[in-house]
Amino acid sequence: SQKIEQNSEALNIQEGKTATLTCNYTNYSPAYLQWYRQDPGRGPVFLLLIRENEKEKRKERLKVTFDTTLKQSLFHITASQPADSATYLCALDPSMESNTGKLIFGQGTTLQVKP
Amino acid sequence: KAGVTQTPRYLIKTRGQQVTLSCSPISGHRSVSWYQQTPGQGLQFLFEYFSETQRNKGNFPGRFSGRQFSNSRSEMNVSTLELGDSALYLCASSVGTGGLNEQYFGPGTRLTVT
Numbered sequence: 001s002q003k004i005e006q007n008s009e010a011l012n013i014q015e016g017k018t019a020t021l022t023c024n025y026t027n028y029s030p031a032y033l034q035w036y037r038q039d040p041g042r043g044p045v046f047l048l049l050i051r052e053n054e055k056e057k058r059k060e061r062l063k064v065t066f067d068t069t070l071k072q073s074l075f076h077i078t079a080s081q082p083a084d085s086a087t088y089l090c091a092l093d094p095s096m097e098s099n100t101g102k103l104i105f106g107q108g109t110t111l112q113v114k115p
Numbered sequence: 116k117a118g119v120t121q122t123p124r125y126l127i128k129t130r131g132q133q134v135t136l137s138c139s140p141i142s143g144h145r146s147v148s149w150y151q152q153t154p155g156q157g158l159q160f161l162f163e164y165f166s167e168t169q170r171n172k173g174n175f176p177g178r179f180s181g182r183q184f185s186n187s188r189s190e191m192n193v194s195t196l197e198l199g200d201s202a203l204y205l206c207a208s209s210v211g212t213g214g215l216n217e218q219y220f221g222p223g224t225r226l227t228v229t
Contacts, residue, residue: 032215043119043205043220044158089158093213102171103148103218105158 003027006090006106013080014114021075021109023090028104030092033066033073038087038108047088048075080113087111116141119208119221127227133194136224140187140208146170147189148218149181152203161204164189165212193226201228 005024013019023033032051036044050057050066050073057064063076077084087108094104120139128134140147149161160173164183181191187208193200203223209216 034217036220041222043207043223044218046217046219049215049217091158102160102163102173104160105150107157 004090004092004104004106006088007109008107010110010112012112012114015081017080019077019080019084019111019113021088021111023073023075023106025071025092028071028092028094029068030094032092033064034091034103035062035064035073035075036089036091036105038089044089077111080111082113082115085111085113119206119219121204121206121221121224123224124222125225125227127229128196129229130196130198132196133192134196134226135190135192136204136206136226138189138191138206138208138221140189140206141219144208144210144219145187146209146212146216147183147187148207148209149189149191150205150207151175152205152223153201158205161191163212170212196228198228201226 032049034049035047037047038044048059048064050064052068061078065074087110089105089108091103091105122137146165148163150158152158161175162169162181163171167183178194183189203225205220205223207218207220209218
């Protein structure tokens with residue numbers, strides 16, 4: 001069956017360290033992946049989109065990689081801060097053409113950055 | 116620019132009733148998608164509307180329906196509510212349809228069915 005898997009357990013790290021979150025997918029061949037951040041009681045906020053022909057993408061302290069062979073995306077936050085504590089979701093369009101507005105989300109990984 | 120707004124923010128209904136939720140997208144956005152979020156199932160796609168037409172539908176029963184108006188505002192309706200419909204309902208808008216468009220989510224409507 002088609003599914004997206006993210007670390008189900010919360011990730012606890014110390015402030016200043018690099019947080020690495022994993023998103024694995026099976027039976028999809030997405031042309032891109034999106035990453036979102038969600039705080040309790042709020043809707044997700046878009047962070048980054050990476051296309052299949054982009055191995056890596058950066059935005060300030062955020063870095064995303066996309067390995068279509070491993071069917072995996074890694075999301076890194078460098079120099080993490082307590083304000084980075086949130087749930088991070090990966091999402092993809094399951095259609096081959098990636099032209100639908102339908103996104104499939106992983107369950108999310110909760111990151112807790114301790115001061 | 117104002118963000119996506121959803122009304123009401125909280126709602127309590129009884130089993131068997133029906134409910135209508137509203138979503139106002141960001142000005143200029145023509146696509147509105149609806150999602151259901153529960154602790155057990157996570158975020159699940161309900162449907163997407165673009166230019167008043169439903170473009171995509173998720174795997175939800177026919178009790179879940181929606182529509183979009185000419186000003187891009189959207190409503191979703193759930194009839195014959197069940198306890199399992201208790202969830203956070205999120206709408207998201209984007210400039211165009213297609214997953215390469217960044218989606219902007221609203222704060223959600225928390226629906227509790229008793």
